[in-house]
Amino acid sequence: MKILKAKQIGYCYGVRRAAKLAREQAMLDGKMVFTLGPLMHNPQEVQRLEGEGIVPLESRPLVEIMEHSLVLRSHGVSAELQAQAESLGIRVIDATCPYVKQPRRDLVEFGMEGRHVIIIGDSDHPEVLAQISYATGPISVVETLDDLKKVPIETKIGVVAQTTLNRTKFEEIVGALAARHGDMKVADTICAETDLRQKECKELAEQSDAVVVVGGRNSANTCRLAALANWIEPATYHIEKAEELQIPLPGSPALVALCSGASTPDWIIAEVEARLRES
Numbered sequence: 001m002k003i004l005k006a007k008q009i010g011y012c013y014g015v016r017r018a019a020k021l022a023r024e025q026a027m028l029d030g031k032m033v034f035t036l037g038p039l040m041h042n043p044q045e046v047q048r049l050e051g052e053g054i055v056p057l058e059s060r061p062l063v064e065i066m067e068h069s070l071v072l073r074s075h076g077v078s079a080e081l082q083a084q085a086e087s088l089g090i091r092v093i094d095a096t097c098p099y100v101k102q103p104r105r106d107l108v109e110f111g112m113e114g115r116h117v118i119i120i121g122d123s124d125h126p127e128v129l130a131q132i133s134y135a136t137g138p139i140s141v142v143e144t145l146d147d148l149k150k151v152p153i154e155t156k157i158g159v160v161a162q163t164t165l166n167r168t169k170f171e172e173i174v175g176a177l178a179a180r181h182g183d184m185k186v187a188d189t190i191c192a193e194t195d196l197r198q199k200e201c202k203e204l205a206e207q208s209d210a211v212v213v214v215g216g217r218n219s220a221n222t223c224r225l226a227a228l229a230n231w232i233e234p235a236t237y238h239i240e241k242a243e244e245l246q247i248p249l250p251g252s253p254a255l256v257a258l259c260s261g262a263s264t265p266d267w268i269i270a271e272v273e274a275r276l277r278e279s
C-alpha cells in the first residue's frame, strides 16, 4: 500500500501560532494559563496541553483567573468578552489569527458604508459568533441558499466569508446574492491555507483508492475536508486518532491519501501514518 500524504498537513499558520504563544506564556508565568474555549478543535491535543498547564476556561468566571494569563484562540472571541477580561486586569494574549482579523475589518468598513453585512458561514461557529460582535449595523449569517430569505431584498450589502468556508459554497451563495442585489461588495476572506488544503485533498482523493482525514470531529474545517473527499472517494475515513483505523483498511486499497484538518498536531498524524504502514 502506498500513502499519498498531503503537503498541507498538520497545524495551519494560525493554530501553530496560537499554540506557540500559549506555550511561551505558560513557561514565562510558571503557572496555569487559561484559554477562552479549547485552544484548537482537537480533543487529544487539548488534553495533552492541559499537562503543560494550558487549560480551557470553560464555565469558570473570569474573576476567578485574575492572577493568570488568558489566551484568545486563533478564531477569536467576541469584542465584549475581550473587553471584559481586559477591564478586570487579566493579562490577555491575543492569539487571534491575522487572517481572522481581516473579515472583521471588512465588515466594519461595510457597516460604515451603510451596507447590510452578510457573513457566509456556520451560524454557530465561534469564529462567526466573534465576527458578529464587531458589527456596527445590520448583519445576517447565511449558511445555505435558503437563508437568503433573511436578507431584505432591496438592501445594499457587503459580504465576507468564514475563513474556513468551502469555496464552492461561497461562490454559489455569492452568485445567488449577486442576482438579488444590485449594490454588493464582496470580500473574499477564505484563508489561502484553507483553499490549498481543500484543493489538495480533492486532488489526492481523485488519485487514491481510499482517503484518511485526521482531525477533531468538532473541527469544522476537518469535517469539510472529509465531506469533500467523501464526495469523490466514498472510501473516506474521518478519524481523530490512529486507534480508530481498521487495519488493514477495508478492501485493502493500493493507494491511500492522508490529509488533516488545520488543528491536527503532527504527533497524531505521525501515529496514523505509522499505523497505515503496518498494513
Ligand code: SF4
Binding pocket: 012, 013, 014, 015, 074, 075, 097, 098, 099, 100, 163, 164, 191, 192, 193, 194, 262
Ligand atoms: S485556518 Fe486560516 S484563518 Fe483559520 S486559523 Fe488557520 S491560518 Fe488562520
